[in-house]
Amino acid sequence: xxxxxxxxxxxxxxxxxxxxxxxxxxxxxxxxxxxxxxxxxxxxxxxxxxxxxxxxxxxxxxxxxxxxxxxxxxxxxxxxxxxxxxxxxxxxxxxxxxxxxxxxxxxxxxxxxxxxxxxxxxxxxxxxxxxxxxxxxxxxxxxxxxxxxxxxxxxxxxxxxxxxxxxxxxxxxxxxxxxxxxxxxxxxxxxxxxxxxxxxxxxxxxxxxxxxxxxxxxxxxxxxxxxxxxxxxxxxxxxxxxxxxxxxxxxxxxxxxxxxxxxxxxxxxxxxxxxxxxxxxxxxxxxxxxxxxxxxxxxxxxxxxxxxxxxxxxxxxxxxxxxxxxxxxxxxxxxxx
Numbered sequence: 001x002x003x004x005x006x007x008x009x010x011x012x013x014x015x016x017x018x019x020x021x022x023x024x025x026x027x028x029x030x031x032x033x034x035x036x037x038x039x040x041x042x043x044x045x046x047x048x049x050x051x052x053x054x055x056x057x058x059x060x061x062x063x064x065x066x067x068x069x070x071x072x073x074x075x076x077x078x079x080x081x082x083x084x085x086x087x088x089x090x091x092x093x094x095x096x097x098x099x100x101x102x103x104x105x106x107x108x109x110x111x112x113x114x115x116x117x118x119x120x121x122x123x124x125x126x127x128x129x130x131x132x133x134x135x136x137x138x139x140x141x142x143x144x145x146x147x148x149x150x151x152x153x154x155x156x157x158x159x160x161x162x163x164x165x166x167x168x169x170x171x172x173x174x175x176x177x178x179x180x181x182x183x184x185x186x187x188x189x190x191x192x193x194x195x196x197x198x199x200x201x202x203x204x205x206x207x208x209x210x211x212x213x214x215x216x217x218x219x220x221x222x223x224x225x226x227x228x229x230x231x232x233x234x235x236x237x238x239x240x241x242x243x244x245x246x247x248x249x250x251x252x253x254x255x256x257x258x259x260x261x262x263x264x265x266x267x268x269x270x271x272x273x274x275x276x277x278x279x280x281x282x283x284x285x286x287x288x289x290x291x292x293x294x295x296x297x298x299x300x301x302x303x304x305x306x307x308x309x310x311x312x313x314x315x316x317x318x319x320x321x322x323x324x325x326x327x328x329x330x331x332x333x334x335x336x337x
Contacts (some may be wrong), residue, residue: 003028003029003030004029004030004080004081004083005029005030005031005032005077005078005079005080005081005183006024006029006030006031006032006082006321007031007032007033007073007074007079007083007084007101008020008021008024008031008032008033008034008083008085008141009033009034009035009036009084009090010033010036010072010084010085010086010087011035011036011037011038011085011086011089011320012035012036012037012038012106013038014226014244015154015157015312016084016085016108016154016254017033017035018033019154019157019323020083020085020106020323020327021053021321022076022154022156022323022324023323023324023327024083024327026324027328027331028111029081031328032073032077034066034068034069034070034297035074035148036063036089036231036303037062037066038089039332040094041138041250049201054286057261063089063091064282065104066089067089067090067091067094069093070090070094070095074098074101074120079100079101079140080101080336081101081102081103081191081331081336082095082098082101082102082103082104083104083106083107084103084104085108086105086106086107086108086114086179087105087107087116087117088116088117089114089116089152090116090118090214091119092119092122092123092157095120095123095312096122096125096272096334098123100101100271101291102126102316102336103124103127103235104124104126104330104334104336105117105121105124105126105127106128106130106149106330107127107128107130107131107134107168107292108130108151108254109114109130109247110131110134110247111127111129111134111146112137112138114132118142118143118325121142121144124331126333126334127144127146127147127210128146128147128148128330128333129146129147129148129149130149130150130151130251131148131247131248131249131250132148132149132249132251132272132273133249133250134146134277135147135148135187137140140337142304144153145303147333148250148251149326149329149330150251150252150270150273150321150326151251151252151253151254151256151257151326152257152321152322152323152326153257153258153260153261153317153321153322153323154261154317154322154323155318155322157227157228157258157262158227158231158257158258158261158262159160159231159258159261159262159263160233160235160262160263160314161231161232161235161262162232162235163235163236164238165236165238165239166191166194166197166236167194167196167225167233167236167238168193168195168237168238168239168242169186169190169193169194169195169196169237169238169239169296169298170193170195170196170197170198170234170236170239170240170320171183171196171197171198171199171234171241171242171243172225172230172233172238172255173199173242173243173253173255174199174200174245175200175220175222175244176245177196177198177265178239178243178246179199179245179273180201181198181199181241182243182258182289182292183219183241183243184216185293186241186293186296186335187216187219189293189296190300192306193300194235194336195219196221197219197221197223197225198220198233199219199221199223199224200222200223200224201222203277206242212252214240214313215221217229219237225248229294230258231258234259234262234264235262235264237264237266238265238299238303239265239296239299239300239303240262240264240265240266240267240274240328241257241267241296242255242256242259242266242267242268242269242270243268243269244269244271248271250271250272250273251271251273251326252268252271252273252274256274257289257317257321258266259319260283260313260314260316260317260318261314261317263310263311263313263319264310265283265284265303265309265310266283266284267283267284267286267292267295267296267299267300267330268283268284268286269285269286269287269292270286270287273316277316277320277321278313278316279312280333281308281309281312282309282312282316283309283313284298284299284309291302309329
């Protein structure tokens, strides 16, 4: 039987295109990936072009380059499935010509935050959304049926490593004001604990004085952490805190699966997806600030007694919530398997 072909198109971000590609390979597909940048420059040459060109013109040029490559690759590769992650940089006039494949869109962020993703809806056959509350709004505004599909674990990127627990409390993620406010309270509540917080939230070159005199600078590291380094940080931490952003109402973020996959203890704000699919024997969750502080105290004081929770969470996520599980579900629901 001839291998089916899938062309995967998505933003270049933390290797998620490659995680999806590996899942298709596990299901015996022939694969090809095209990534697009999302408001970023890729190399020194582009950096020079960026500073010599108007911002809008620079990104229009990059977008034109990407769509040209996308169309050329599609026509040469002739995929059975066009699998799109977010796809907000895809030109509708380009995808409108792609009629020989089953076109599937998987949103890993809220679709209502991406006009470009909404623009390609007429040219996709099935839409999957990481956030269930997006479904009724999509139906009401665009008469498009969406299907809830949560994010997943790449077990080849996030896996158990044996390391000394040098960090008591770890948080890694985008440092938006609500998160910073809560993390500052954790620092205040647990002054004797080693607390490490990673995330990019300002430019140290544009705000040098803020960088030098910022609050709690021994706790905060202002940078993006790459997946291999992140897995190592998890392994060195007793407690891994996960705080969702506002777009996650029912669904959960990528961190949720990554922490469990690294086989470390997660403390997470409660979402319906968690209690529908996991038990309090798999991870610890909270509903409000006081419950978070109480849960942190309990976990620190009883850490050695929580190995069964860590193991249960790891076994649950690796047996039911990997990218291979998700892609299999997507293909079944799309009636392509």
